[in-house]
Amino acid sequence: MLTAPSLSYALLAPILIVLAGAVAGVLVEAFVSMVHRTAIQLTLSIGTLLLSLQQLWRIRDQSSTTAAVNSVTIDKAGIFLQATVILLALVAVLLIADLDNFVALASALPGSHEEQSSLREKSKQTEIFPLFLFAVAGMMLFPVATDLITLFVALEVFSLPLYLLAGLSRRRRLLSQESALKYFLLGAYASAFFLFGAAFLYGYAGTISLAGISAAAGGANDIFLLIGIIFVSVGLLFKISAVPFHSWTPDVYQGAPTPVTAFMAACTKVAAFGAILRIFYVGFAESQTIWRPIITAVAIITMLFGSLVAIAQRDVKRMLAYSSIAHAGFLLSGVVALNKDGLAASLFYLFAYGFATLGAFGIIALIRDSSGEVSDLNRWIGLGKKSPLIAATFSFLLLSFAGIPLTSGFVGKFAIFSAAYESGNIALVVVGVLASAIAAFFYIRVIIMMFFTDPVNDSVSVIIPSIKSRVSIIISAVISITLGIAPSLLLTTADNFANFIK
Amino acid sequence: MLTSANLVWLIALPLFSSAILLLAGKRSNSWGHVLATTVSASAFTVGVIEFFAMQGRPEESRAVTQKLFTWISVGTFKVDASLLLDQLSICFVLLITGVGTLIHIYSIAYMSHDLDRRRFFAYLNLFIAAMLLLVLGDSYLNLYVGWEGVGLASYLLIGFWNQKPAYATAAKKAFVANRVGDVGLSLAIMIAFATFGDVSFAGIKEHAEHASSTQLTAIGLMLLLAACGKSAQFPLQSWLGDAMAGPTPVSALIHAATMVTAGVYLITRSNFIFDQAPIAQLMVLVIGGVTLLFGAIIGTAKDDIKKALAASTMSQIGYMILATGLGPIGYAFAIMHLLTHGFFKASMFLGAGSVMHGMKDEVNMRKFGGIGKFMPITALTFGLGYLAIIGVPPFAGFYSKDKIIETAFNAGGVKGIALGVATLVGAMITAFYMTRVVILTFFGNERWGHTDEPHESPALMLIPIALLSVGSVVSGFVLSKGQGLVHWLEPIVNPLKEHHAEEFLPPIVVSAMTLSVVVIGVSIAIMKYRGDQLAVAPVNVSSLTKAARRDLFQDDFNETVFMRPGQSLVSNLLNLDYLVIDGTVRAVGSISLTAGSKLRSLQNGYVRSYALLTVIGALALLTVIWVVTA
Known part of the structure; x- marks a missing residue:
């Protein structure tokens, strides 16, 4: 006879609320007239996220390895990561709410009559909101999932909506659709690696739970363990765009609608790194001799590759894509550290980096000419004279990416490198600092272009940001500044929450 | 130790007012000066209240502190932003806020035609706040903040009329010379921290x-x-003369009465260090002695009335520094001379400002003459200041300077005789150049060469001068009555307990000698400058006069020894920077760029290539791990 699984709904409530909100959003699409949909969907999304955040606050001190049988573990670090995802999503949804970045009718072929008429009718693709909420729910499940199947499900739950969202750009639609297809194909391919690895791990340990795999480590037939770890890692490293599994990143970041890029760059990183941290700290902790050398190697290659190639970019979105690759490398240093400080530093870094990224992409969405966004860096020349405030904010966020002191980026890098140093990975720290220096080169080059190069007569303009974009950019900038000046506000919290239970 | 919640207002009031005036901009033009003056007067009131409260308490519990916040907390090293008001700092608080308020009032009239009067008052308030922080900080680090703050205010005010390039240069010169001194202070703090692990006065006193x-x-x-940097002492004195480019109230407040005496405060405050470091103390004496003669000699040759007074300030601070080098008893006399000097020099500077006001901003004394009958009140107050500085009894300078000369003689041995003679010679030259200033300005033939008669200044300017000259008459008597100030400062510098030195000369003899040299100095000046003078400076003069006119070649020395080698060093470094360091960076940059472009070609846009890369990556990882674990 089958027994019903016991679920602790209180602990799962934050995830379930977001899923419920997403389902409700689908119903809104079905039953509410197009005129009111945008406002209702936006309210619904924000309300859902706030409610979920409130539930998270309620359970902030609880922990359980059996929140959903043995598949979900709610613990301090998990709650911190979920809260980070929600907070970032709250800011991201404000960027997404500027629907003029999105296609009017996704099903219309680019250049067709349907597209023309949908543009004339000013129709809006408000399905974006429920898709967004499904992705957020997946991202919240991913870092708390503790068996390989749940991990896989969560991975797919947040990936599938993102594949779709990436293809919904209003302008340059073919590029957008191409990027969506690439993202989907390669994402599916990486998922296959993950599943393949999971099968090997099951074959090795006889269980799919991370705790079980950890307990079985050291047994015989460790070739299975080895292959399993590597293939599961490939699937995860793909999501965080580590080299050499990064190749989708520039194409997708460039092709996707900018608010979606912002959401992906910020939230996917948090969710995927959350899962990686849990898997390596909990599931593979006993097999560290296998994975630490390879993750160290990947981190080094990723930092250097991302920083070097970013220099050669002429497109600001692609440049930030490579920058995000480099940041994945920095974050991997925190994974390799494999100590409490490394975990705390990673939590801080993810939070700080997420907000800086949202702010930077939010600003990119504002720089336009008559045909839409201008991401060609040469045309940003002289922006500092036309819109000093926007250019100054963007410069500040770039300085934060570069890790200049008094920005949140500096504190994050400092914390993560000192944790890596403590764990004895001096080579990693040296390369990390070198890569940071290289990276500073291209960030500062953009600042020089904006402020210190004479503008050519070009018709790039900055659109007046809507109140929603403005709020999200301001929040991101303020958080980046605050965390730079008074990092202990969050460092202490991150330190208190840096705990996975096994 | 008692705590008080009022101390912060001393600093906060002028600081806020300064911020308001700077931020409100033109809107505050009409009331800015009133706010600034009110605030300064309020700070003075707080100071007076604190003074009487302190006087009412028994000696051992007179000092009060106030902790504002924890400033730095790193491991075991902890610095609080705390204020300390004790017998020494209250002297300064009263001087700064009292003289400061009078000068605020004076400036309302003096600057009334200036379009930027509001900004001027904002800077004055900023100065008051910084100077109060300097004397109220309870650690060297807190003092340092005020120290830099007054440097900034001084820089801003010297260059207040920075539309004239020479004035802007003067501001820069003051800033650079001060930086040299500031490096000294920061090094002192670092050594103290490295040695004692503490930077507070109380802590270091204990460790010392x-x-x-x-x-x-x-x-x-x-x-x-x-x-030396802050107080314009040899060899960093060169900036003070040029600092006279600032408006005259600034010269009176910052470059005569208060900021330039910060060095005296610093040494007095650090008495627990100097008393146990004989070599440093000897250097203090040497610097003080050299500067008091140096300044006096320069003062004899200056035709610019403000520069003559500036040279005199340098010389008088030389006296104070020398006194601080004389050990426990000297500190009290240094502070006494500092306070009396604050009165009479400020009064004379304001008097000079009044003369300039009546003479269309002319500063060349060769073009004055006979102004006394047109500006009687200015002449009278200036005269009182004059009698005070040359040390005629019963005016203020007599009490304070005589004590320094006497203590110098009592230092004992060759040292005592050398110092005593130096201070006596200084007193003679002081009498000479001050008499010269008075004669050239207020007596003799009228040489201004235009028909407009000089006019007396408005009451708003004369009243502060009059009040200050009351100070230059009575302050010496008041402070030295029953050794009042000496007893007052006893807990800080322990003057009476350790004062066993044999009296080399009885006080009455010292006074007689001093008075005689003063009479000699005055007589020589009267002989030389009586009768009609020319409106231009004579050319055929002794080489000493020529040297004094050139500030004893201090600028030439600085330019030859520091500036030119410095400039060539900088240009060489610049070349090195361009060729080697920039070259390396450019090379790294172009290598990175090439590498980036090459690596970029991996990104060809084909999904199949990307997928292949993923497989290769996974296989590479497998191979690596196989090799590593095998």
Whole structure:
């Protein structure tokens, strides 16, 4: 006879609320007239996220390895990561709410009559909101999932909506659709690696739970363990765009609608790194001799590759894509550290980096000419004279990416490198600092272009940001500044929450 | 120790007012000066209240502190932003806010035609706040903040009329010379921290009792360097004359009465270091002695009335520094001379400002003459200041300067005789150049060469001058009555307990000698400058006069020894920077760029290539791990 699984709904409530909100959003699409949909969907999304955040606050001190049988573990670090995802999503949804970045009718072929008429009718693709909420729910499940199947499900739950969202750009639609297809194909391919690895791990340990795999480590037939770890890692490293599994990143970041890029760059990183941290700290902790050398190697290659190639970019979105690759490398240093400080530093870094990224992409969405966004860096020349405030904010966020002191980026890098140093990975720290220096080169080059190069007569303009974009950019900038000046506000919290239970 | 919640207002009031005036901009043009003056007067009121409260308490509980916040907390090193008001700092608080308020009032009239009067008052308030922080900080680090703050205010005010390039240069010169001293102060703090792990006055005083004299000497010499920069002492004195480019009230407040005496405060405050570092103390004496003669000699040759007074300030501060080098009893006399000097020099500077006001901003004394009958009140107050500075009894300078000369003689041995003679010679030259200033300005033939008669200044300017000259008449008597100030400062510098020195000369003899040299100095000046003078400076003069006119070649020396080698060093470094360092960076940059472009070609846009890359990556990882684990 089958027994019903016991679920602790209180602990799962934050995830379930977001899923419920997403389902409700689908119903809104079905039953509410197009005129009111945008406002209702936006309210619904924000309300859902706030409610979920409130539930998270309620359970902030609880922990359980059996929140959903043995598949979900709610613990301090998990709650911190979920809260980070929600907070970032709250800011991201404000960027997404500027629907003029999105296609009017996704099903219309680019250049067709349907597209023309949908543009004339000013129709809006408000399905974006429920898709967004499904992705957020997946991202919240991913870092708390503790068996390989749940991990896989969560991975797919947040990936599938993102594949779709990436293809919904209003302008340059073919590029957008191409990027969506690439993202989907390669994402599916990486998922296959993950599943393949999971099968090997099951074959090795006889269980799919991370705790079980950890307990079985050291047994015989460790070739299975080895292959399993590597293939599961490939699937995860793909999501965080580590080299050499990064190749989708520039194409997708460039092709996707900018608010979606912002959401992906910020939230996917948090969710995927959350899962990686849990898997390596909990599931593979006993097999560290296998994975630490390879993750160290990947981190080094990723930092250097991302920083070097970013220099050669002429497109600001692609440049930030490579920058995000480099940041994945920095974050991997925190994974390799494999100590409490490394975990705390990673939590801080993810939070700080997420907000800086949202702010930077939010600003990119504002720089336009008559045909839409201008991401060609040469045309940003002289922006500092036309819109000093926007250019100054963007410069500040770039300085934060570069890790200049008094920005949140500096504190994050400092914390993560000192944790890596403590764990004895001096080579990693040296390369990390070198890569940071290289990276500073291209960030500062953009600042020089904006402020210190004479503008050519070009018709790039900055659109007046809507109140929603403005709020999200301001929040991101303020958080980046605050965390730079008074990092202990969050460092202490991150330190208190840096705990996975096994 | 008692705590008080009022101290912060002393600093906060002028600081806020300064911020308001700077931020409100033109909107505050009409009331800015009133706010600034009110605030300064309020700070003075707080100071007076605190003074009487302090006087009412028994000696051992007179000092009060106020902790504002924890400023730095790193491991075991903790610095609080705390204020300390004790017998020494209250003297300064009253001087700064009292003289400061009078000068605020004076400036309302003096600056009334200036379009930027509001900004001027904002800077004055900023100065008051910074100077109060300097004397109220309870650690060297807190003092340092005020120290830099007054440097900034001084820079802004010297260059207040920066539309004239020469004035802007003067501001820059003051800033650079001060930086040299500031480096000394920061080094002193670093050595103190490295040695004692503490930067507070109380903490270092405790540690100093059993510290090695080498360390204390190093700290002391660095503190002396700092004092030389701020107080325009040899060899960092060159900026003070040029600082007269600032509006005259600034010269009176900052470059005569208060800021330039910060060095004296610093050494007095650090008495526990200097008392145990004989070499540093000897250097203090040498610097003080050299500067008092140096300044006096320069003062004899200056035709610019403000520069003559500036040279005099340098010389008088030389007296104070020398006094601080004389050990426990000297500190009290240094502070006494500092306070009396604050009155009479400020009064004379404001008098000079009044003359300039009546003479269309003319500063050349050769073009004055006979102004006394047109500006009687200015002449009278200036005269009182004059009698005070040359040390005629019963005016203020007599009490304070005589004591320094007497203590110098009592230092004992060859040292005592050398110092005593130096101070006596200084007194004679002082009498000479001050008489010269008075005669050239207020007596003799009218040489201004235009028909407009000079006019007396408005009451708003005359009243502050009059009040200050009351100070220059009575302050010496009041402070020295029953050794009042000496007893008052006793807990800080312990003057009476350790004062066993044999009297080399009885006080009455010293006074007689001083008075005689003063009479000689005055007589020589009267002989030389009586009768009609020419409106231009004579050319055929002795080489000493020529040297004095050129500030004893201090600028030439600085330019030859520091500036030109410095400039060539900089240009060489610039070349090195361009060729080697920039070259390396450019090379790294172009290598990175090439590498980036090459790596970029991996990104060809085909999904199949990307997928292949993923497989290769996974296989590479497998191979690596196989090799590593095998």
